[in-house]
Amino acid sequence: MxxxxxxxxxxxxxxxxxxxxxxxxxxxxxxxxxxxxxxxxxxxxxxxxxxxxxxxxxxxxxxxxxxxxxxxxxxxxxxxxxPKTTIQNIEANAYAAYMVGLTDAAFEDFIPEDTLFDLLWQGLEKIEGGVDPTVVANIFEIQILPKFGVTPNFVSCAICGETQGNFDYSMKYAGVLCERHFHMDERRLHWSRRASYFIRMFSQIPYAKLGTVSLGQQTKSELRKALDMLYEEYVGIHLKSHHFISQMESFINPLDDKQEKTYDNS
Structure with a gap:
């Protein structure tokens, strides 16, 4: 009825x-x-x-x-x-479009998803407030993965539970491996230290506790490569907004890392 x-x-x-x-x-x-x-x-x-x-x-x-x-x-x-600032800034617009595109693809219409609603609302609020849209979108695409039926373990080593040190991602174990267990998967993804560090951090931090984040272009490039590996393997969608971001980033020299990384989670 x-x-x-x-x-x-x-x-x-x-x-x-x-x-x-x-x-x-x-x-x-x-x-x-x-x-x-x-x-x-x-x-x-x-x-x-x-x-x-x-x-x-x-x-x-x-x-x-x-x-x-x-x-x-x-x-x-x-x-x-x-969203005046978001619409007027080409980079902010591109990442906001990617976030709403992922939202539209992640679940069927008519189904309430209040947790994801809050995540998107807060993420768009951060972009409009001037937070680096790349960082905001990275957090979003990591934390939306469960809506695609994917729950990688980014927190602790899949073998021993270690939470400190250097990590890499293993498709075989659907989670990160600490350096002592890299040998357990010869086909691990070989994430850079920086990409691994920030993906693990971004998987856990709520937007409400996101302070000042400034990443150099090299770090952003490594994060993009690592996340693209995950999405290609686990999700398999190819959004126009993501393609536009890739084109936009191709005009930036990924080796130009003059801006130092800072993170303030105050």
Whole structure:
């Protein structure tokens, strides 16, 4: 039996899409009802107040009619957080697009995912607040892996449980190996020390405790290579937003590591 009902809900705009001549579809990740496609009629009209929310990455409190099947409908919007900085900065925009793309691919529509909702909300908030979008996106793509059915052990050695020292990743053991057990997997991924260090850190740190992070381009390149290995092996999706990031990064010399690494988790 189909159920339609009005509700107030928090939501994140994932993307917008033109529908017919004057109408618009907006996909919103709602905290209470999962991902839903909302229909807005005559969006081009000057007196249509919903024009103001037709931007990806916008976070707001909405009022609308939720339909269990097909399109849902918006009737009003309350407090909103407009992603001005994210939209205007090409790098911030690219990584935000990657994060919402991963969100859309990670689970089916109509399914509530409040933990992931909070993760995406806080991540977009960090990008809008000026935190390095590369770092924010790295944390997000590591912590969203369980939604793809993947739960790597980044915390301790898969053989002995060691948590200190140098680590590398093993597909064979679905987790990290400490240096004493590198020999257990000849096909380990040979992550750099820096990539291993930050992936292990990023797998555990909540955005709320993320202080000042500044990574050199070489470190970012090593992280990108390591995470791409994981996604290619475990997830196997190829998003346009990721391809754009790869193209964007190709214009940066990965050997130019003039900026020193700093991390302040205060």
């Amino acid at each position: 189909r159920k339609d009902y009005y509700a107030r809900f928090d939501g994140i705009v994932l993307f917008t899409r033109k529908y017919r001549e004057n109408d618009l579809l907006i996909k919103i990740f709602t905290k209470e009802f999962g991902k839903r496609m909302f229909f807005i009629r005559n969006v081009q009209r000057a007196n249509n107040g919903l024009r103001e929310i037709a931007f990806p990455y916008l976070r707001a409190n909405f009022v609308g009619r939720i339909n269990d099947k097909g399109f849902s409908f918006l009737s009003d919007v309350g407090e909103r957080h407009f």
